[in-house]
Amino acid sequence: MGSFWKSALARKIDRRTRIDNVLLSELGYLLGALVSKGLRPALAQKLVGRCVFFQYLLHRGYLNENELSEQFGASTLHQILSNLDNTYSLFRWIRTTFNGDLFPIEDEVSEREQLGQSADHLAPLADFFGHFNIRDGQGRLFPFRFDAIPVELISSIYEKFVHMSDTDGAPKLGVHYTPINLVDLVLDPLFEGVQANARVLDPACGSGVFLVESLRRLVWLRAQEQALSRELIRETLLHQIRGVDVSPAALSVAAFSLYLAILELDPSPPQGIDALACLRFDPLNDRVLFSTSTFEPGLENRLFPDSVARGFDIIVGNPPWTYSASEKLADRQLARETDEDGDEAEADADENADEPTTSETGSERSGTTYSRLAGLPVPPRSTDWAFLWRCRDLSHTDTRIALVMKATPFFSLAPKTSAARDSVLRAFPNVTLVNLSQLRTSRLFQEYEGGDDDSRRKKRAAGPAMLFLSNCLPSDPASISVVNFPWSSTFNRTGVFELPADPPKVVGLDQLKRRGGLLKAATFGDDRDVWFLDRLTRNSRVSAFDTWCEISDLPAGRGYRAGTTMEAAHLIGLPQANARDVKRGRLPRELPLFEDKRVNRSREPALFKGPLVLLPEGSLTGAPFHGRYTAVFDERDIAYNSSFVGVSFHGRPPELAQAFAAIMHSRLVAYQLALMGGTVGIKQTKIEVVDLENVMLPRLEMLSAADITALANAxxxxxxxLDVKALARISKSIDHIVESALGLSEIDRNLLLDADRRTRAIFFETEAARRSMEVPPTRPELQIYAENLCLAFNAFASEPDDHVLVPARYTELSHDIVVMKFMLTLKSEATFQVIVPGELDELDDAPIHALGGTDLPYLKPAKTLRLYVGQAVYILKPSQYRCFSPAAGQSDADRIVADLMNPTFPISEVAVA
Structure with a gap:
């Protein structure tokens, strides 16, 4: 990321005050003002759509003021809107001239009745286009110019308001907002090297933002082969673009967006009102846009009725993530109907497989029903996965797929979800997962932002996003690629994506099936983190938490759940604990007594016998050491609720329970939870039971009596x-005992050197915690990075005449880039050196020239480069701590080894990797 965006000058720049967001806010107030006058939202949307389209024509120069006066009785739009007859004369002209599906007048009489046969209800529209703010009534010094607003923005604007429409009787089916920067990010890998005749489908197109930009890219590709013409543009739209959505209101906006796109692309725009007939639009409904369920049986026959090949070349979209309880209930009813029909339904299905066998219609089929009938695994509450599975039916072998999906199921450790993830990753070729979840609280999906009293204000954070790509990046069939877009302090203000510095991580499918948490480790960590955590499962000195409790014969499980279905006699009279009571590993001595006679899940009595160690799902901020997990020790019998996992040490020495609690405070435990926990750092600050079950702990027999006593005392x-220094001393002693019990090597322990810093950045969604990974590295941190790189590289040198790396120099090429120089030398001649700062002119000329000279025109500040010049190895990386952690140093060493051992790597004076 450029240093400008981190400078004091740029801090005042905020995309919330960009013109598009100002316009967005004003349109929100405009629609609200129209609805408040008694108009139905559907009509309000149509009125605004027609007027914006007309203003677009006017600002683009298709019409002039004299023509307006002659045709519609006034020279400006806001004057026309002050007269109802003139207004509808304008609307009828739009319908006659452009035809198509452009917010058509379906019933003028009904519309006029809603308007009270008067232009008074149109006053907010007239004010808006008369350059007044709707919110406060103040005049605008700089009126909105619709010719300068990108077509995609207009599409996105309306996408945010389609949910207000009641045309389909179900506002909940309204679309959600896909920001333009995300659209470009998604489409770039899809269109890399694609053929000009590619066919594009958006199975949940909403207002058509993906379709608009796809059309523009396809037209550009075709124009490289033949002259750009109006016919070519429209032919591309009609034959290569398809969109499907259940919401007619959304499709009306999609049609509007596509019409604007073909006007914008037109190479010879006509001038004058009489010449506009040549721009007459073709209807798009049931030709380009289809108002039906994506899961309609035989839909592919409708999408391309005249084509033998049914598969699309590109499938792209942002399908809905929102769980629908009504959809689930409807599917259960359909399943019951099918069961009741019995053999008759089965016979009908055999006779005509494409026809539904229940009372549903194909155009209403839900993703839940589709997945059930097809026997396809879908994680709970994940409607978007059905769309992904449906893509297989509409694709061919080489189809490129890009769907913006909910991230949490991909990281979940729940067995059912893990199995579904394994199935889907194996079902699609060349899968790449692009994690966007760290931008969740930075307005990745911009919600409507009105005033403080605006009832339409949305919550600050949207759901965590994952971009699923298939056939976009090459990958081994037995593995997937993982890319992480890190949190950036500037994204919240700028919306500019910061590309990850390192290449995609590669994780084997069998690896993930064996231990699903490695996907998160690859996403949030470095290659060495994945390797270490994978090896940790095979360490004979450790056991997973649930196995650890079993072999130690210790009852463990969640606490009771409130309700009335089961008796709770064994809990009555016990001190009652909630997660909010936890403070520094203890519970207050004074706790209320449990009085409820019944609960939903009472659990077995042995779980509540003291001494107890309670492991909270939350309360990470209550840990003694910020950035670590916390555990509670109490000698009493406690009635604890389901926000805890409890381990009972009844009949065992309290010292053993305290030692276990100390182990749970170790950096090793926090490191595992942060890099493998299914929701923490992705969706919420919460440790789930399944996360704890997968934590690897030192087996009790690996701890001596002295170790257990030392841990209990700690x-x-x-x-x-305690003060910070005392806490650090105690934590260090706990870490030493735990890591010694595991027999960790020096290089493995080094991975955990900055574990507290890295886990804080994942555990907590605060700017302070995450910024610590973005700040420039200090000289001591660069030294640790260099030591770890050399330690990892030199581990491969077993003979005296093998080469090893030793650190030499580092310097800053700019405020954004650090370059480090290492020297290859014989192991027998190597001497340890402290890396020292230098100046740019102290470096060899070769790497500077290889990058294009002293101006460095080819150096992208968000990427890592490795340069090989004779016996010198240069590493150039963004000046951010995350790029110079111990794990990053060890991972870079592996990349250098891979470069030097690759037989295709160029052997020359200067080589760049």
């Missing part, structure tokens, strides 16, 4: 108020 010290 825990006691942690639970009292």
């Amino acid at each position: 825990f006691d010290e942690l639970t009292v108020e």
